[in-house]
Amino acid sequence: MTAIPFLPAGILGEALKIVLWGTFVVLFISVNTLFLVWMERKVSARIQLRRGPLHVGPAGLLQTLADAIKLLSKELVSPRRADPFLYALAPALVFAPVIAAFLVVPLGPGGLSIRDLNVGFLFVFSLTNIAFIGIFIAGWSSNNKYALLGSMRAVAQNISYEIPLLLSTMGVVMMAGTLRMQGIVEAQDKLWFVWTQPLAFLLFLVAALAEANRAPFDIPEAESELVAGFHTEYSGIRFALFFLGEYTAIFVSSAIAASLFLGGWQGPFLPGPFWLLLKTYAIVFVVMWVRWTFPRLRSDQLMAFAWKVLIPFAMLNVFATALFLQLHALFAGRSA
Amino acid sequence: MPSASAQDLQSWLLGAVRADEVTEKDPKASGIVLEALVGRERIREVASRFLAEGYYLESLTAADFTECFELVYHFNRWGKAGARSCVRVLAPKGPDETASGVSIRSVYPSAVWYEREVHEMFGVTFEGHDNPKRLLLPESSAIFPLRKSFKGEPKGSDVTQSLKLIEEDREGFDVAFPKTLVQRNKDYYLNMGPQHPSTHGVLRVLLHLDGERVLDAEPIIGYSHRHHEKMMEVQNYLACWPNFGRLDYVGAMSYNFGYAVLIERAMGIQPPPRVEHIRVLVTELNRIASHLLWMGTFLLDLGGFTPFFYCFDDREKILDILEMATGERLTYDYFRFGGLDRDIPAEMVPAIRAFLPEFKKHLRDYRTLVTNNVIFERRTRGVGVMTRDTALRYGVTGPILRSLGVPFDLRRDEPYSIYPSLDFEVPTATEGDVYSRYLVRTREMEESVKIVQQVIERLPAGETTLGKLPKNVPKGEYYSAVESARGLFGIYLISDGSLNPYRIKLRTPSFSNLNALVDVLPGCLVSDVVAVLGSIDIVLPEIDR
Secondary structure (H helix, E strand, C coil): CCCCCCCCCHHHHHHHHHHHHHHHHHHHHHHHHHHHHHHHHHHHHHHCCCCCCCCCCHHHCCHHHHHHHHHHCCCCCCCCCCCHHHHHHHHHHHHHHHHHHHHHCCCECCCECCCCCCCHHHHHHHHHHHHHHHHHHHHHHCCCHHHHHHHHHHHHHHHHHHHHHHHHHHHHHHHHCCCCHHHHHHCCCCCCHHHHCHHHHHHHHHHHHHHCCCCCCCHHHCHHHHCCHHHCCCCHHHHHHHHHHHHHHHHHHHHHHHHHHCCCCCCCCCCHHHHHHHHHHHHHHHHHHHHCCCCCCCHHHHHHHHHHHHHHHHHHHHHHHHHHHHHHHHHHHHHC | CCCHHHHHHHHHHHHCCCCCEEEECCHHHHCCCEEEEECHHHHHHHHHHHHHCCEEEEEEEEEECCCEEEEEEEEEECCCCCCCEEEEEEEECCHHHCEEEECCCCCCCCHHHHHHHHHHHHCEEEECCCCCCCCCCCCCCCCCCCCCCCCCCCCCCCHHHHHHHHHHHHHHHHHCCCHHHCCCCCEEEEEECCCCCCCCCCCEEEEEEECCEEEEEEEECCCCCCCHHHHHHCCCCHHHHHHHHCCCCCCHHHHHHHHHHHHHHHHCCCCCHHHHHHHHHHHHHHHHHHHHHHHHHHHHHCCCCHHHHHHHHHHHHHHHHHHHHHCCCCCCCCEECCEECCCCCCCHHHHHHHHHHHHHHHHHHHHHHHHCCHHHHHHHCCCCCCCHHHHHHHCCCCHHHHCCCCCCCHHHHCCCCCHHHCCCCCCCCCCCCHHHHHHHHHHHHHHHHHHHHHHHHCCCCCCCCCCCCCCCCCCEEEEEEEECCCCEEEEEEEECCCCCCCEEEEECHHHHHHHCHHHHCCCCEHHHHHHHHHHHCCCHHHHHC
């Protein structure tokens, strides 16, 4: 855990630290989402022979801010036959865990991260799962057929993709020998894991795309089939929370991918957080590129892909890594 | 010349059915080879025989005469011209103008919609039709607009009545989910549309689902019904032109073409060669534009955003070119009897010359971006397979029929204008699934490019109008059919020699093509419904008329 020098020690210091970091994370996530949405619109525009937002602010940067303000000022409409408590709860349930997952991402050298838990790795993946309960509640409580179908698909999809997602990272954990996020990044000071675990990197990216409900796996909110899927009935700030949650999930997934495979904050000359952001945005860009290139899979094909392709390959990767590590240890032991 | 089977049919009709009247007609003048008047009870037998001979039901309609309603059945066959037969049945009027016919739904399931339409427009009931709901009109309406005795309400006279009807229809909307139909708890009904991103207009598909699997599907149409047929009855022939631009707003040139062919056939006039060439030129450009719009929205339905913009970019360029000639970008009203509204401007041909090579390059891009995409193939191959039998019984035409391996294209099989002198192929596929419909349409764009190239190479100079023509059409019955971007577009005209048509029936391709969905959708997933619906390429205003 990083000590911040000018803060008093003890409980008061702890409390202050929580408040300060909390404010920082929420601010960062909000600004970052605004930027990501702008980036998405620019990237998609370039891919589609358009120019994207231009007029509000320099290069249209403030367009998303204007949109956010519009969303915030909208009336909260809830359907007559919805379950009011669950309906209001769902957006928060989707948004909160994603922020929490942000806490353990290693930001820089010298153990710079908000909290470096010794099971940080597990913490991230267990938190991202809570979001799906939120999505299911959203679909269920809206009392809308499209929303229900969307959340049904979301649950099926996320249960299936959780497995290859975790399995694909196992190789990295085995090579790093720790579940601490900082430890995993530090283990890559000589060689990024993307070179030793290329298959795992690909599997992780695909599974993370599916986890974040991004195209071509965006079937829970397939707008041409299910209107808007699980958030069909949501408007105003509640819709904005889903939106915020989705983009933050992409960002956190990309940051974790960068930490696990691309050496996280490691890099020459520039400070660590900068490298982390750079790598994360590079992955985010790839994610956007994929979204605007491919059509959408069908839900049963998506399931088949997870169970028949991703999981066997992820298993294979785990076994191959284990075998390699054992043999390596054997030979290293003999030579020593 | 009537073919051998047409002669067989003729003798059979005379002998076995004891048809009151069988006449051979000149297809050049009337568009019909054989015409028969049969007894009311025999129509089912006649229809079965036509089906056995490989005929499909092209249209079924009625006309109101003083003493009786005349039910008119048009049968046609895939293949060379000279097969379209017209069978008439007289339904005498009883008290209060009621009349009845015999349903042929057990033979041709497509008759279900046609008979419902005749019922709501004329008040003719059909024995053996178990679903006499309204098709195009509001469920509660109690008027029969195509009866000659119907004069219409004065404008604005009855707002409260209209409001009451709307209220009743809303109740009808709720009643459409009969609780008794839900057999198991996990079954449920989903109204896809009328407001839905992928129904391409206001179409409502009532899906009976088990989880995500479709057990039953019923397309419900009529939301953009404007009653073009009635409108045309009260207008003179020239005033009908704008109606044809507004049937299928995506490929309006073909519909202009159909009306031009019809009236020129009826009047026995031949447009000058320059007119014929320009007509084919703009129609084929419009066909490409229509297919591009289809391709973009179809891929959008499958979740691919980007091709939409690429297709629309090319489509915009075609619309710019067509705008030079017509001044319009969508609802073209360009053709006239024996001529055109105006000649094309000098800059149009160079613009086409500049556009074509660029477009051919883009077609190659689409192939690499879409055709060989793994996800696209998985979403479309083996999905929504239509059998030849379904196509025959529902009267499916156009690219959907050709994707089944039936090379039926009126531009070649029932040639009109200068199509016989042009060199082009009729692309077909074999599978009959969504993917092969995509392949057929993309290859049709290439063939249309070929046609456009040939036409601009040999565009003759000359007049673009025939000068003054009579204002009325000689008494008689006429039928014309052209190949629109969606399939066979037929117009059936009864003229009493006066200044306006006595009865015009528009046989639109999407009407039959959409109807066949009932057979194709069961067993699909909800995601497939969108893909299949997109692959049918429907334009709702053309279905609802």
